Amino acid sequence: QKEVEQNSGPLSVPEGAIASLNCTYSDRVSQSFFWYRQYSGKSPELIMSIYSNGDKEDGRFTAQLNKASQYVSLLIRDSQPSDSATYLCAVNKRGSTLGRLYFGRGTQLTVWP
Amino acid sequence: DGGITQSPKYLFRKEGQNVTLSCEQNLNHDAMYWYRQDPGQGLRLIYYSQIVNDFQKGDIAEGYSVSREKKESFPLTVTSAQKNPTAFYLCASSMGSWVDDSPLHFGNGTRLTVT
Numbered sequence: 001q002k003e004v005e006q007n008s009g010p011l012s013v014p015e016g017a018i019a020s021l022n023c024t025y026s027d028r029v030s031q032s033f034f035w036y037r038q039y040s041g042k043s044p045e046l047i048m049s050i051y052s053n054g055d056k057e058d059g060r061f062t063a064q065l066n067k068a069s070q071y072v073s074l075l076i077r078d079s080q081p082s083d084s085a086t087y088l089c090a091v092n093k094r095g096s097t098l099g100r101l102y103f104g105r106g107t108q109l110t111v112w113p
Numbered sequence: 114d115g116g117i118t119q120s121p122k123y124l125f126r127k128e129g130q131n132v133t134l135s136c137e138q139n140l141n142h143d144a145m146y147w148y149r150q151d152p153g154q155g156l157r158l159i160y161y162s163q164i165v166n167d168f169q170k171g172d173i174a175e176g177y178s179v180s181r182e183k184k185e186s187f188p189l190t191v192t193s194a195q196k197n198p199t200a201f202y203l204c205a206s207s208m209g210s211w212v213d214d215s216p217l218h219f220g221n222g223t224r225l226t227v228t
Contacts, residue, residue, distance in 0.1 A: 032215075032216075034217075042221070044217075046216050046218070088155065088156070090216075090217070092215070103155045103156040104155055105153075105155040
């Protein structure tokens with residue numbers, strides 16, 4: 001079982017719609033959760049982090065964390081064509097001797113005008 | 114401005130040659146990492162370093178080597194032993210692996226093509 005799994009996509013939504021990106025993780029001791037956006041040919045950039053159960057909002061982005069279900073999601077409201085990118089979910093495990101982030105394979109999002 | 118600088122952006126090499134990718138950061142971060150990304154794939158950890166003069170293998174270290182002689186620098190050498198070296202290589206840094214809420218900051222990447 002992979003440490004972090006994402007719905008493979010691709011996900012296609014019209015401009016103005018809500019895009020929902022999902023991620024599950026296997027290790028219950030995971031403590032920190034991150035969403036990165038990666039444009040084609042570019043490096044990942046951090047867009048959201050969440051550490052506690054519930055919702056965290058930042059502009060058009062909302063991260064949702066449910067530790068009991070080992071599930072984290074990213075909602076993008078009022079999607080824009082500029083949101084078209086691959087979104088990577090990453091998880092950090094407390095106490096890991098490696099002290100590293102585990103990444104999912106990413107979900108490719110296309111927002112069409 | 115603080116950040117991570119990777120050079121060069123594009124690198125072409127013949128098969129059988131070793132090549133070194135540069136990574137420098139001025140964020141005063143303790144931890145540095147090298148990831149590899151192949152088309153349609155997630156990020157795979159090659160090596161990481163939590164402190165100067167110390168580093169550990171990641172998931173795919175075979176055919177690679179690193180050094181960490183300075184806090185700011187973490188060069189990666191792709192050796193001729195790496196069977197499929199063509200990929201996008203990403204260097205990253207963070208405050209430290211013992212800081213749980215420590216996201217990674219990435220450089221702009223080096224795209225290596227070996228023919």
